[in-house]
Amino acid sequence: MAYWNKKRDEDMPLRPEPAPAPLTNAQREAIPTSTYPARRPEELMTRSAALIGKSIVLTGKVSGREDLIVDGRIEGDIDLPESCLTVGAGGHIQGSIRAREVIIYGAVHGNMDAVEKVQIRRNARVIGDMRTARPVIEEDAYFKGNIETVRAETPKAPAQRTQAQAAEAPQQPTLPNVTPSAGETRRG
Amino acid sequence: MNPTPLHAPAGQPAAGVAPDARKSHGLQALVSSMEAKQNLYVLDFGGPVQDNINFITGAGHKLYVDDLLASYDYFFSPKEQAERNFGSGRVEAFIESALSFEDHVADLVLIWDRLQYLPPPIAEAIVERVRRMLAPDALLLTLFRTDTSGADHVPYTCRIVDSQTLLLNERMRQRPMETFNPRTIHKLFQSYGEVRFFVSRESLQEVLIRR
Numbered sequence: 310m311a312y313w314n315k316k317r318d319e320d321m322p323l324r325p326e327p328a329p330a331p332l333t334n335a336q337r338e339a340i341p342t343s344t345y346p347a348r349r350p351e352e353l354m355t356r357s358a359a360l361i362g363k364s365i366v367l368t369g370k371v372s373g374r375e376d377l378i379v380d381g382r383i384e385g386d387i388d389l390p391e392s393c394l395t396v397g398a399g400g401h402i403q404g405s406i407r408a409r410e411v412i413i414y415g416a417v418h419g420n421m422d423a424v425e426k427v428q429i430r431r432n433a434r435v436i437g438d439m440r441t442a443r444p445v446i447e448e449d450a451y452f453k454g455n456i457e458t459v460r461a462e463t464p465k466a467p468a469q470r471t472q473a474q475a476a477e478a479p480q481q482p483t484l485p486n487v488t489p490s491a492g493e494t495r496r497g
Numbered sequence: 498m499n500p501t502p503l504h505a506p507a508g509q510p511a512a513g514v515a516p517d518a519r520k521s522h523g524l525q526a527l528v529s530s531m532e533a534k535q536n537l538y539v540l541d542f543g544g545p546v547q548d549n550i551n552f553i554t555g556a557g558h559k560l561y562v563d564d565l566l567a568s569y570d571y572f573f574s575p576k577e578q579a580e581r582n583f584g585s586g587r588v589e590a591f592i593e594s595a596l597s598f599e600d601h602v603a604d605l606v607l608i609w610d611r612l613q614y615l616p617p618p619i620a621e622a623i624v625e626r627v628r629r630m631l632a633p634d635a636l637l638l639t640l641f642r643t644d645t646s647g648a649d650h651v652p653y654t655c656r657i658v659d660s661q662t663l664l665l666n667e668r669m670r671q672r673p674m675e676t677f678n679p680r681t682i683h684k685l686f687q688s689y690g691e692v693r694f695f696v697s698r699e700s701l702q703e704v705l706i707r708r
Contacts, residue, residue: 429545444550444554445547446545446547446550446562447547448546448547448654448668450545451545451564451567452544452545452562452563453562453563453564453567453568454561454562454563455561455562456550456554456559456560456561456562457554457559457560458554458555
């Protein structure tokens with residue numbers, strides 16, 4: 310039986326390992342080394358996207374300020390006004406989406422509101438209205454819904470405003486879309 | 498599959514236009530009716546085509562996109578499609594599913610060649626529903642192939658190149674095609690106000706219909 314075999318293996322005295330020979334310069338250069346420690350953790354955090362994996366089913370509202378990749382299923386609204394949402398080939402979203410940019414390879418059933426761009430890629434399936442500055446739909450994608458183009462607004466940099474302007478006008482949001490209250494979404 | 502141009506150009510395409518593009522008098526008449534108008538509601542039932550989206554939304558109009566053939570394939574089972582025998586209420590349910598619009602909301606409708614690839618009861622129900630959806634005096638553009646040799650044909654992907662030029666590609670799978678002639682087209686749209694045929698040297702009939 311495996312148990313007894315294992316027991317016997319453990320009982321066997323360890324064979325002494327020969328001391329490793331010192332590496333030559335050429336061998337040292339051939340060893341692959343990770344660059345991971347050289348990167349700052351903050352940089353990694355901002356450059357990477359959150360991932361909802363294939364087997365994940367999420368019900369409820371999703372909101373945040375980082376890019377999101379969905380390979381699983383989300384049943385609920387998604388609100389990422391500053392970020393990019395990518396729906397992978399196996400991803401499925403049932404709910405409305407608000408994001409800076411939306412890229413769809415999978416399936417979406419709901420309305421989309423993207424300040425910059427909505428890209429529906431080949432073989433994606435989308436049913437819902439879209440409101441964006443740049444609608445892009447590839448051949449062989451299925452899309453059913455309204456398309457309304459809006460002018461992409463560029464956020465005004467606070468440094469460009471004079472003190473007088475700042476005093477006269479109320480504080481403007483730095484993003485074109487003000488985050489709505491929970492459950493509220495803009496419909497196209 | 499590579500897009501296959503079916504027709505030689507009927508007119509001289511504008512500079513920079515693909516050489517397999519063809520002049521479309523129906524499109525030209527449709528676009529001229531849109532001039533100086535903004536915020537029209539255009540319904541395109543030929544499926545999503547990037548050039549058409551750019552052309553229509555770039556002119557300041559709102560666009561609805563769907564492919565009637567894809568909706569038909571999705572709604573009806575392969576058995577129903579093969580037998581062309583639709584049970585009680587199925588046609589009405591399909592119309593409610595695919596064309597759930599209020600009356601008089603559409604300013605322009607592009608059906609392209611889709612009616613020719615649908616069974617007659619479905620095509621007739623679509624035509625009647627679209628008539629209700631169209632605003633008074635609104636226009637509907639359709640295409641009918643007159644080369645009826647062979648049972649199956651490949652529907653066109655119709656691409657608007659400019660205000661008077663269309664590019665017709667065959668990118669979809671073959672489907673059974675219904676035969677139409679001017680008399681049957683007139684009969685199909687008998688409840689509409691005006692039916693205009695645009696004569697073409699090629700085996701394609703452009704028909705612009707006013708509600």
